[in-house]
Amino acid sequence: MIEHSLIKHSTKSAYRSFNSGIEDFMGVQESKLLSIIRKNENTEFGLKYDFKGIHSISDYVNVVPIGDYDSHEDFITCQYETGEKTLLDEKILLYEKSSGSSSPSKYIPYTGSLKSEFMNGVEPWLYDLYMNYPEIQKGKHYWSISPIIENEKYSPIKIPVGFEEDSGYFNKLQSILLSRVFAVPNEVKHLRAEDFATLTLYYLVLAEDLSFISIWNPSFLSVLLSELELYKRQLIRAFETGEMKLSNGEFMRFKSNNKTVSRAKILKGFSGHDYNELWPNLKLISCWEDGFSRKMAEDLKKLFPKTLFQGKGLLATEGIISFPLEGIGKVLSYKSHFFEFMDLKTGEIFLPDNLVSGNTYSVLLTTSGGLYRYRLYDLIKVSGHYKGLPIIEFLGKEAHISDYYGEKINEIHVGELFKRLEVEGFAVLAPFGINPMSYCVFMQNPPLNVAGFKSKVDTILRENFHYDYARKLGQIGDVKVFIITEDPWEEYFSKKSEKMKLGDIKFSPLYSEKGLEVAFKGHFILNNENSDNITCRGNA
Structure with a gap:
């Protein structure tokens, strides 16, 4: 598919930049930090901690205290509700909603710079995938990135809350190209919860050339597939007649042709055990394999005996910490944010170039989303190094x-x-x-x-x-x-x-x-x- 070739080409420069900068990754880290500081020195937070007087990593860690969402919350809430520049002196594109540590939900500001920081990890990963698994270029993809937000669409000052579609992290051209290779149209995410599974399964089964699945929690796919038997008759009817009744009584209509009739026949004969019967060209599934997800990933592998799996790196709503490179491991996404690591036994703070293999650390981020020395409460273990760059494994949450x-x-x-x-x-x-x-x-x-x-x-x-x-x-x-x-x-x-x-x-x-x-x-x-x-x- 030509779209895959264009996506691959669009991510090539980020891959090369990542690899060429590894030998001086701490120089990149300091430049990243100072760039964030300079942009936001006139914010309320920047004035409070004298960002104008910060000219090095040492200056920064000596002046700005370690924080978390609780310590940032008042600043975020003020900017969310009024637009005052409390944390960021850059236009906020949207707020991504997630779960807080001491409150039910938290709002993470997303700027153009923060999206670029995410892509500094996502693009090298995607190019590496295309290079090592060329078969995924031959068919449709199924991606799941961010959950639907139903109750809250805008902040009080009309800034969007949540990404509208799975390709929302990418630039406009990449988003268009991805939408053309996605097996499931983004509109499905806006349906009622009762119809989401049925329609998602319809489009997935229709995609006989499905070659790649990217999800986060393995159980997301396991639960979805477990409902295939429940909706099997309804799906077969939809393939044969070209229509499906939704939960609100309305009908959704599809094309009915030789392809849909063929998929109905295959679905009728599906054993319900080996999902490669439905998707024989599914080369790779990318999902979490660390922490609590390990057992779930093993269970999912049993459903796809002929499909390869790749464990995802560590990505939170606040930032991207690591991503996998084939044959190397999950490397620190050093071009994304400024990173620090806390040894929980001693409380000592380490920079990425001083992490010891085998040791466990808690992750601290400074990002272009207005988070400063932000404690994620994510525990990682250093499993090795690649040209001095830490290779890390996610262990679980530090907080209870x-x-x-x-x-x-x-x-x-x-x-x-x-x-x-x-x-x-x-x-x-x-x-x-x-x-x-x-x-x-x-x-x-x-x-x-x-x-x-x-x-x-x-x-x-x-x-x-x-x-x-x-x-x-x-x-x-x-x-x-x-x-x-x-x-x-x-x-x-x-x-x-x-x-x-x-x-x-x-x-x-x-x-x-x-x-x-x-x-x-x-x-x-x-x-x-x-x-x-x-x-x-x-x-x-």
Whole structure:
């Protein structure tokens, strides 16, 4: 496809620039930092920390304190609501919404410079893909980048909230080219949640030449494919008749031709186990493979036995930290932002050229999105070096959160949840079960109205943007309640002491690992049941 050749050509210079600059990557880092400082020295933040007096990395780290979203929030909120230049002296194109550490959601400013910083990592990665997997140029691609934002389209001063389409990170020409190779049109993302899976599956099955899939969480694709059997008859009918009934009663019409009839025939004969039967030309799937995603990626590989997989680098809403280069590993995206790394054992801060292989660090970013020495609370391990440049592996979140599908539930949110619902006695929220996983409230005192309580818990959790998204995708199921019938504190500390000294245990309203049900004697209760269920330990 000519579009692939043009995309490849458009990313070539970024790939060459990345490789040519590696030998002096710390010089690039300092130039990046000082460029950000100079642009924003007249902002409220810049004036507060005397950006005009900063002329080196040393000046910067000695003057500007380490922060996180909480320390940036007042500045961001002011600029979000009024447009005053509190953090940035550059036009803000949009705000990308994500989950906060002490508030349900956070708003990350995106400028033209920040988008360029992202592309300084994305373009070399994409060119490297085309070079090492030329087969992906022969067919359609399926990409999933940013979730849909339904409730909030603009800030109070009419700045957009959220990217409108998967190609929103790219420049206009690249976006046009990508839209022509995408198997699923971007308009599908704006349909009702009830129709999103059906239409996405329709276009994916239609793409017999599908050659590349790029997703983040592997479970996104697993959950989507699990619904293929559910919608199979509806999809076959759509291929054969050229129309599909949507959840609102309206009909969507498609072309019906020899190709669609052929795809209907293939779908009828699909075994439901080997998805390469549907997509024999699918060469590569790119997805998370680190941290909690490792097991999910292994499960996804079983569905595509003839397809290769590549683990993604570390990319957050705030910035891009690493990206994979074939045969090398996930290298630091040194041309994107200014990076620092904290040793959690000592609190000491290291620059990228001083990271030690085998050691674990917490990531700090300074970006053109108005984030300064911003602590992501992402833990990375240095697995090696490439020409001195760190090769890193994402280990997980440093802060106490539960994050299996990108939901990022934080213990602070959970504590506020119990406070708002006036829960008395022992109560802990923990993940439970599979296919789908749910969140369960383990509690000492049963609620009077179980159905109402579950609904309120779910509603409050849905204030977290990514939890709500995972619920809509079916990755997370309905809230459950487990009533503890014996001393909960003894059982809780006994469970926690399996992995740490009893004296070091601190209670948290969030337990981020599965299996907490085996610690307590009690029972799960349904919406219409009271506390007279069979008492058990470890049974659902």
